[in-house]
Amino acid sequence: MAKGKGKFQMPIGGRMGGMAEQLRKLQEDMLAAQEALGQETVEASAGGGAVKVVMNGHLRLVSLAIDPEAVNPEDVEMLQDLITAAVNEAIEKAQEMAAERMSGFTAGLKIPGLF
Template sequence: MMRGMGNMNNMMKQMKKMEKQLAEEQKVMEAKDFTGVSPDEMVKVTFAGKRVMTDMTIDPKAIDPDDPDMLSDLVLAAVNDALGQIDVEGKQTLDKYSNGLPK
């Protein structure tokens, strides 16, 4: 066996182990729920970690027939809040495994 091959094999084993751990953490995250809220919590949405909306609650006070744009803005704010949480958690998980790797 050539010098350095043992190190390469160990490195490959470590990479496979890290890959498996990352896949497990992604499964856990995908099973988690993320709740986004609008200002004044008039609209709440829940997303699964897979970025699929699973629930929405709208406070009746948010439904103004003369101002449908307000409700749209509240829904957008709540959805973006939840998706932002998913992005942050996903990045934190990836960063754990990419720390020290060349960019």
């Protein structure tokens, strides 16, 4: 070790203190944005509106509406396909909404699987 050199010590306050405060604020803002996503919803439909789905930003199914005329006991697979299509579309929309809301926090970083 060079003479007069010891362990590195972090400066107290100054730039590092300001950075820590910025990180704390960023974390608070991110948590608030994530919480708000639970209150925001997207809507999707399939079969010309025969099946309608509402999903929140946490990818939770809020409601599912099926037009009674879409229910045919002879063709249950058709109804299953409509439900699947509507739910998948709602998931895509909710993911896009979440990515849009959170994009400011990631500042253009592409983190696989984050949103």
